[in-house]
Amino acid sequence: MNLRSTVTNEPPSRPTDLPHDHGGPGWWDDLSVRPARAESEAWPAAGVVVALTASNVMTNRVLPRWAYVPWNVGVATGLVWWAQATGGCSGAELGLARRHLLGGLRWGAGAAAAVGAFYAAGAAIPGTRKAFRDDRADRVGVGELAWRLLVEIPLGTALTEEVAFRGVLPALFRRRFASEPNWAVRADVTAAGLFGLWHILPASALANSNPKLQELPTTSARLVAVASSVTGTSAAGLAFTWLRNRSGSVLAPVLLHGAINSGAYTIAWLLGREWAEAEGPRPWRWDRPVRRAVRGRLFRRRVTDA
Numbered sequence: 001m002n003l004r005s006t007v008t009n010e011p012p013s014r015p016t017d018l019p020h021d022h023g024g025p026g027w028w029d030d031l032s033v034r035p036a037r038a039e040s041e042a043w044p045a046a047g048v049v050v051a052l053t054a055s056n057v058m059t060n061r062v063l064p065r066w067a068y069v070p071w072n073v074g075v076a077t078g079l080v081w082w083a084q085a086t087g088g089c090s091g092a093e094l095g096l097a098r099r100h101l102l103g104g105l106r107w108g109a110g111a112a113a114a115v116g117a118f119y120a121a122g123a124a125i126p127g128t129r130k131a132f133r134d135d136r137a138d139r140v141g142v143g144e145l146a147w148r149l150l151v152e153i154p155l156g157t158a159l160t161e162e163v164a165f166r167g168v169l170p171a172l173f174r175r176r177f178a179s180e181p182n183w184a185v186r187a188d189v190t191a192a193g194l195f196g197l198w199h200i201l202p203a204s205a206l207a208n209s210n211p212k213l214q215e216l217p218t219t220s221a222r223l224v225a226v227a228s229s230v231t232g233t234s235a236a237g238l239a240f241t242w243l244r245n246r247s248g249s250v251l252a253p254v255l256l257h258g259a260i261n262s263g264a265y266t267i268a269w270l271l272g273r274e275w276a277e278a279e280g281p282r283p284w285r286w287d288r289p290v291r292r293a294v295r296g297r298l299f300r301r302r303v304t305d306a
Contacts (some may be wrong), residue, residue, distance in 0.1 A: 021166035045172040072160035093171040095250030104249025112259035158258035196234030203229030
């Protein structure tokens with residue numbers, strides 16, 4: 001019996017060979033290939049949303065400040081494990097592939113430099129200087145400033161939020177919507193919208209710390225702070241997502257996010273010192289002993305940076 005192999009030009013039928021109707025630009029094709037195993041169940045993504053909601057309440061209302069960084073790093077690690085264990089997500093889908101790190105570093109560093117130039121220009125213009133003021137940065141020492149800029153913001157805020165909202169959630173939502181048109185865009189927009197809602201609790205405290213908002217009635221100031229924060233961070237989430245898709249690595253939005261928060265806090269700190277030198281020393285509050293003041297700085301419930 002003669003055996004002859006049959007050669008066909010037709011590609012095998014599998015999900016990754018379907019048209020890339022992701023809804024995005026052409027350069028998305030390499031990074032937005034349909035998952036080989038699409039997950040139509042909603043519970044993996046829903047589990048992440050529930051975990052992030054609980055974590056948001058914990059960091060803003062329950063945990064002491066010293067626990068902020070280890071808690072958030074632990075949450076980010078757990079979310080990556082969850083996405084891989086329950087959703088079958090690969091490192092590339094989560095933006096954690098090693099081969100894209102250099103691209104993430106290049107794109108992230110360029111975006112961070114642009115943010116630094118923008119902040120420097122805004123702080124130099126008298127009409128926009130007051131918008132950078134934040135009472136939470138006043139009277140902060142150099143040591144605490146270094147801790148926030150080098151540890152708390154990059155690890156506790158930028159890394160955790162970018163892993164969650166530009167890594168885990170988009171990957172799980174893309175698997176959820178993989179059988180539908182515009183599946184990648186729908187997933188990324190949904191994650192960006194949740195990123196905006198994530199900032200409701202931190203924004204509620206901004207009304208009491210920003211001089212511009214303090215000029216408004218309390219209720220109006222809080223509504224303005226929350227609405228502007230949710231809208232602004234949702235739009236920022238889309239920009240972070242674009243950067244993550246363009247570079248292929250979650251490192252790029254981590255660097256940009258860290259530059260935005262660290263730059264804003266640094267300028268607020270510098271303006272606070274300038275204000276303190278112009279106004280002179282504040283009166284001593286004799287109703288608050290030193291021991292109570294020190295204890296409050298270490299164990300007070302904190303409000304996360306945006």
